[in-house]
Amino acid sequence: MRNPFFKVICNRGNFTREMKNPFEFAKELLRYTREELSKEEEKGIEQVLLEVKGMNTLVEELKDKNRIEHEMHIIAKFDTERALSKLKNRKQVKRRGILSWIAAASVVVIGGVSAWILLSQEPDVDNLSVTEKFESGKAIVTLEMASGLKYRLDTLSSVVRNNRVNVAFDNNDGVLKIKEQDSLADGATKEIGYNTVNVPYGGTYTVELCDGTKVYLNSGTTLEFPSRFDGKVRSVILKGEAYFDVARNVSKPFVVEVDEMKVKVLGTSFNVKSYVDEPGVYTTLVEGSVAILRDGQPEKKIKPGEQAYYNKGVGTLSIAEVDVNEFTSWKDGVFYFKDIALEEILRIVSRWYDLEVFYMNQGAKSVIYSGKLPMYSSVEDVLRKFEISGDVRFELKGRTLTVFDK
8 A cells, every 4th residue: 555654766776765744744643643533544654653663652652641741841941931932821721721731742743753753764874975975074084193294094095104113004994003013123112102193073083002992083083092002001192082992901901081080991882072162071881890080089980871971160070870872873873862952962963064053042052852863964954854843943154054043
């Protein structure tokens, strides 16, 4: 049976289906939960429920009165002006005695379901045009060796040796590997040289250190590391964001120096985010054990599934349980937002697309979104999906993004 909610798209001989209008489907889904559809219309909805992963669970949640009220509470909590407007309307409706949870559900379903459909689709990287791939990942990553020589990693496809410190840099398929040579070259010394990989806005890169530790660097990030690890610790310096998959060495801890603190591990996987424009340092542990070290303060340890947040302004450290996927999905090419204000979302998005963001209305900053988006989409496509919510409007000129509150 042909489903009226989908359209078929042919791209280079490959046929795919895409939902025609998420808003229309959201309205029909609301009618479905209220049992207002004909048998034929119900079949169309039920076919979608069978085919779209997670949709059945969503429908059950939308029938939950308590959940709808909770969603409305969140909306009011994060948008003061809109909350006041809702309260005024609620008082007026109350006099007429017709405000029900179904009316609230209309707001949540039509806005929420359509946003869920649009923001939660799996990234289709293979079908992206060359222009889109280039626009969102075009950063020129550089390596500055201890010798002072500087290389563009997009053009460096061979092994580069620094005989003075007896190491080689092997760059291939977006991974820079640092390898200590088996034998000393002529003129080589035991000197430890420090090297720097710089990833500007608009790209990512992976570095494999000489001990086998893999470091995934996000956009706008600098990693400073030695050619080899001598001494009692393996220490690197981070500015920006990186995911570390540390090679285990019980006798030689791995230390990440970031801002006014250090992150110490033996062998584990974790994410550290510390940008200049962020209010603090976020250390999110995926597996293993991590200790946070600060001058004059006792060592604090976190467990898998926890995040340590260091507030740079007041110098406090707090630990909380989090969804680690929300803070590590960038490594897999996905933006993952979970009840995040637009201001924070655009701070993340602007680093990837190298944009300057200006707000014409302060109210736009507090609009809350949840969902997943492919990082390799064009910036226009990403912004369009937020505009569909009906809460904000964007104007993009060159690298300047202006945000308006609808």
